[in-house]
Amino acid sequence: MRKNDALLSQIDWPLFIAFISLLIFGMATVYSVAFNEEHPNIFSFSEKYGKQMLWLGVSLFLGLLIFLIDVDIYRKFAVPIYIFTLLLLVIVLFMPPINGARAWIGIGSMGIQPAEFAKISTALLLSKYISGLMIKHQTINTVLTAVGIIMAPAILVALQPDAGTLVVFSSFLFVMYREGMTFDPIILKLVNRIPGINLKSTWVGNHFIPLLFIVVVLAVLTLIIGEVEFSIGFLPGIIIKGGTGIIITLAFLFLLAFLYIRRFGTKRDRASLTFIIVFGFVFMTALSSSVSFVFSKLARHQKDRIEMVLGLKEDPNGKDYNRNRAMAAVGSGGTFGKGYKEASVSSVESNHVPESETDFIFCPFAEEWGFFGSVFLVFIYLFMLMRIVFIAERQRSSFNRIYAYCVAMILFYHFAINIGMNIGFVPVIGIPLPFFSYGGSSIMSFCIMMFLLLKLDSQRKDVLR
Amino acid sequence: MNLENRKYVIIGFILLVGFIYTSRLFYMQVVDDTWVLRAQEIAEKRKEIIPPRGVMFDRKGRKIVSNKTYYNLMMTEEKITHLDTVAFAKLIGWTPIMVRERFKEIVKGEGIYYNKSSGKHTSNYQKMRAYPFLKELTLDEITKILVHIANFPGFKEEVTSMRTYPYANGANILGYLNEANREDIESEEINADHFYRPGSNIGRSGIERFYEKELRGRKGIRYVVTSAMNNAIESYANGKYDTVAKQAIPLKLGMDIVLQAYGEKLMKGKKGCIVAIEPSTGEIVTMVSSPSYDPNLLVGRRNISLNYPKLARDKDFPLFPRPLQAEYPPGSIFKLVQSLIGMQEGVVTENSGFACIKSMVGCHNHPNATCIAEAVQYSCNPYFYQLVRKVIQQKKKKNLYADAEYGLNKWHRYMNSFGLGKELDVDITGQKGGLIPDSKYYDKWYGHHQWAFSTIRSISIGQGEIKLTPLQMANIAVIIANKGWYYSPHFVKSIGKKGPKANFRKKHKTLVESRYFDAVIEGMRRVVNESGGTAKSARLEDIIVCGKTGTVQNPHGQDHSVFIAFAPRDNPKIAIAVFVENAGAGGAVAAPIVSLMIEKYLKGKVTKDKELKLNEVDKPNIIH
Known part of the structure; x- marks a missing residue:
């Protein structure tokens, strides 16, 4: 009894509330978007909202179980769990494809997507592995092992094929970055073969992952919105090209950073930070410009190919269609939205935005609640992510911390890619919006992930290391 | 190396994405409104509900143009799915x-529209x-x-819904509907309000065309939220912006459909027309164009494509609205107007007499006319030759030619005031104005000051260059019945309860004062009722019919038979013109038809033996 009381008091309530409120908003949106007048009851299991309620119930029950089971189990059984999910990922490849992907294992009339659960098991094993390492003594082997832990499920997921989840697996690189695991050993081993060079580590090597992230994001963003023309309502007649817009935004951000350093930076750091800022701005501007320059010099068929992958062009799979419809739905929400259950573009019934209850669920939400609603949602996610980072940093156990970072980065990727997809900043790759999208596997896996984190955090003081 | 600081990099990324997304959402949802329009395009559709077209009643309240469901x-x-084509x-x-x-x-032809950006006609078949x-x-x-x-x-x-005509008469007047074609739809003028779309009907001729705006009604527009399959899901904003389709209020025509049908029956097998007008209102009671066709033949696309070519190819031109578009020399009926002008000009009085000098112009045997009434009664050609010469050659100018020019132009103004030589303000399109020559006309033919009355004398007896439509002929009868004024002849008596259009409520006065009309009317009475009159066959027992025959010389064949009349003499109820092509003298064919029409209209029935008589005269080669 005493233990249970402690348990409640030690739950991180801010995170828990954010988590639960997302579940509630998500459920409400699924109910609104898939609403069927013939079965208005939210528990009608013939309807999507009824099923979603069922899965929410199962998820909460699983959460309860997680809170009753000793935390050590996950660490101890991280390897068997990981192997079990790998096995599922292999089995799933022999299942009949649904919508062109072999992602489902049928259990009765329902099916699960092992890929969703593979993220958790990978996070657990990665946490276990990295927490057991002496970071200062990382070798090629340790780096390769960590990468291998990530790559094994990622490759199996890619075979389904499921590009979205594959991209999400790259979020673990940020966890490695936070834990100081770099690719330096591999790169240095190659570089140091050149006579006269004997580097221990480099700045670029240390920050390789965020730099890579910036390069990739900026390149993709440039390709997607570089040629789009923006006009600003209160400045009529002025049309800004997307490429120019990116540079203006960069300049604005770096100016902010510069002012921040002038105000708060210590004298010692100021010079080097200013250098980083100036260099960063020049580097990123050059990168963005050269991407669009290179793209403009490409042959037509190469352009087509890239545009098709990014969903900018009409293609047989309708990526362009989804993207445009989704943006129309979000944009038409206006400042205050059309009101709950008033989404006209993105309701399931109208079917203008396909997958509006799963991958494009942000559309109906944004259409119903408008700018204030969607920004509120973005803020809840931001708050949740920051809170998890905060929680991660307060853990005594590095296993807990690494796991928390894994959760943060997985959620961050899902959040950024999913909403980016809905507002036309990210190519259409189907991944769910955590706690929001309709779907048993995704709801259950995210809930398990979150309950595990809450459980680990609630017992952070019981752990010595 | 302090790894903990790396959390700031991660937090930085999170905040950066949050910042970018918030700005983007602000731009999309608050600043940029193109998405709202785009969403409307996607999800909200206007569904148009086309009301049944307005119906038409005749002057006695009989429904003559109606709609039928198809x-x-x-x-x-x-x-x-799996269409069994054979089955x-x-x-x-x-x-x-x-x-x-x-x-x-269907795939190629339906949904063709003009793409403004590409300048091509493309099909948006979906x-x-x-x-x-x-x-x-x-x-x-x-x-x-x-x-x-x-x-x-x-x-x-x-x-x-499509048109149906319970009486099958008056086809040339009522007109027909056809699908709006590409020109109609793209026309800024016709389709300024975007009423017509491919498949909409539009009035093609007759009253249907002239009163298109009054008949088409108001389209209902329902804004609906549609699905990607284009099915309506629900009404948009609970129908706040919807408008209800409204059928146009009925048109009440001046036409008497029974008289129209009777007229068509009388004209069966003949080429020509009957125009009957109520003098006091200008309402057209009957307008027969013969040969005609059953208006039901031109209802709907199927029928039109089947029957229109046949009708258009018919050598008797049933589609040709003769009363409006056929221009004939009026013949002797023109003498009525000539006498009125002569009296108004003061060149003659009602008691002027002229000898019937056949050397001037041919005439039949009759006593010399000693007054206007007798001249009209005998239809004496030399009389009017001399009368009109006095009108044209008034000796106001020294030069004979200048005098003729002056006189003719004066005469021309009189004629215009009778609605001749110009289009009447009728509520139907495709009307011809006839021809009343003026000095410019003859200058063109003969040269300036190269002509005098003797050159143009045939105008005095309504031959030569003079051309009138049968409608104008009937209008002359109206003017005489009214003693000097007319309302523009019109078909629509009333739009709902509003009465006719404003321009049909305006009296047109002729340049001839009313006091000069009595002599002419007396002449017309004698034509029908006295021995020596040319149209005794038009006589009715208890109704005083006033009329005037005309025999129009036709160089191409048999003369045309004309007769205009009004009745009763006092307080006239009907003015009528009958023109029968190639039927000989006016008294022979046209006059009996007029008398039957008048009797039918005023009494509701006709004397049987007269009808039989008409059938007798309805033989070829009747000569006066």
Whole structure:
């Protein structure tokens, strides 16, 4: 009894509330978007909202179980769990494809997507592995092992094929970055073969992952919105090209950073930070410009190919269609939205935005609640992510911390890619919006992930290391 | 190396994405409104509900133009699964090849629109839209199909309405409807309010065309939220912006459909026309154009494509509205106007007499006319030759030619005031104005000051260059019945309860004072009622008919027979003109028809033996 009381008091309530409120908003949106007048009851299991309620119930029950089971189990059984999910990922490849992907294992009339659960098991094993390492003594082997832990499920997921989840697996690189695991050993081993060079580590090597992230994001963003023309309502007649817009935004951000350093930076750091800022701005501007320059010099068929992958062009799979419809739905929400259950573009019934209850669920939400609603949602996610980072940093156990970072980065990727997809900043790759999208596997896996984190955090003081 | 600081990098990324997304959402949802329009385009559709066209009643309240429900068999390609072409063709009574051809035709032809950006006509045929596969089926036809329609998914019926004419008369006046063509739809003038779309009907001729705006009614517009399959899901904003379709208020015509039908019967087998007008109002009571056709032949696309070419190719031109567009020399009826002008000009009085000098111009044997009334009664050609010479050559100018020019132009102004030589303000399109020559006209022919009365004398007896439409002839009868004024002849007595259009409530006065009319009317009475008159066959027992015959010389064959009249003499109720081509003298054919028409109109029935007599005269080669 005493233990249970402690348990409640030690739950991180801010995170828990954010988590639960997302579940509630998500459920409400699924109910609104898939609403069927013939079965208005939210528990009608013939309807999507009824099923979603069922899965929410199962998820909460699983959460309860997680809170009753000793935390050590996950660490101890991280390897068997990981192997079990790998096995599922292999089995799933022999299942009949649904919508062109072999992602489902049928259990009765329902099916699960092992890929969703593979993220958790990978996070657990990665946490276990990295927490057991002496970071200062990382070798090629340790780096390769960590990468291998990530790559094994990622490759199996890619075979389904499921590009979205594959991209999400790259979020673990940020966890490695936070834990100081770099690719330096591999790169240095190659570089140091050149006579006269004997580097221990480099700045670029240390920050390789965020730099890579910036390069990739900026390149993709440039390709997607570089040629789009923006006009600003209160400045009529002025049309800004997307490429120019990116540079203006960069300049604005770096100016902010510069002012921040002038105000708060210590004298010692100021010079080097200013250098980083100036260099960063020049580097990123050059990168963005050269991407669009290179793209403009490409042959037509190469352009087509890239545009098709990014969903900018009409293609047989309708990526362009989804993207445009989704943006129309979000944009038409206006400042205050059309009101709950008033989404006209993105309701399931109208079917203008396909997958509006799963991958494009942000559309109906944004259409119903408008700018204030969607920004509120973005803020809840931001708050949740920051809170998890905060929680991660307060853990005594590095296993807990690494796991928390894994959760943060997985959620961050899902959040950024999913909403980016809905507002036309990210190519259409189907991944769910955590706690929001309709779907048993995704709801259950995210809930398990979150309950595990809450459980680990609630017992952070019981752990010595 | 302090790894903990790396959390700031991660937090930085999170915040950066949050910042970018918030700005983007602000731009999309608050600043940029193109997405709202785009969403409207996607999800909200205007559904148009076309009301049945306004109906028409005749002057006695009989419905003469009505609507009938028809059915289209609609096809939605996307919903068609495994179409058994053979069975389907059998169901609709076609061959499988015809079905395939029709299918191709729909894909290519339906939904063609003018793409402004590309400047081309492109088809926006869409598989998910419904297109009419068969149009204008009757209830019987559609019922036979509907029994088995469940076997052919993708097909369903749609209700439309089309014109029907219970009396089958007056086709040339009522006009017909046809599908709006590309020019109509793209015309800024016709389609300024975007009323017409492919498949909409538009009045093509007659009253249907002139009163198009009054008849088409108000389209209902329903804004609906549609699905990607284009099915309506719900009404938009609870129908706040919807408008209800409203049928136009009925038109009440001045036409008496029974008299119209009777006139058409009388004119059967003859070429020509009857125009009857109520003098006190200008309402056109009857307008027969013979030969005519059954207006039901031109209802709907199917019928039009079947019957129109036949009617257009007919050598008797049934589609030609003779009363409005045929221009004939008026012959002797013109003498009425000439006498009025002569008296008003003071060149003659009602008691002037002229000798019948046949050397001037041919005439038949009759006593010399000693007054206007007698001149009219005998229709004496030399009399009017001399009268009109006095009008044209008034000796006001020293030069003979300048004098003729002066006189003719004066005469021309009189004629214009009688509604001659110009189009009347009728509520129908495609009207001709006839021809009344003026000095410029003859200058062109003969040269300036190269002509005098003797050059143009044939105008005095309504021959030569003079041309009138039968409508104008009837209007002369109206003017004489009214003693000097007329309302523009018109078909529509009242739009709902509003009365006729404003321009039909305006009196047109002639330049001849009313006091000069009595002599002419007396002459017209004698024409019908006295021995020596040229149209005793028009006489009625208890109604005083005033009339004037005309025999129009026709160089191409038999003379044309004309007769204009009004009755009763006091307080006239009807003015009428009958023109029968190639029927000989006016008294022979036209006059009996007029008398029958007047009797029918005023009494509701006719004396049988007269009708029989008419059938007797209705033989070829009747000579006066």
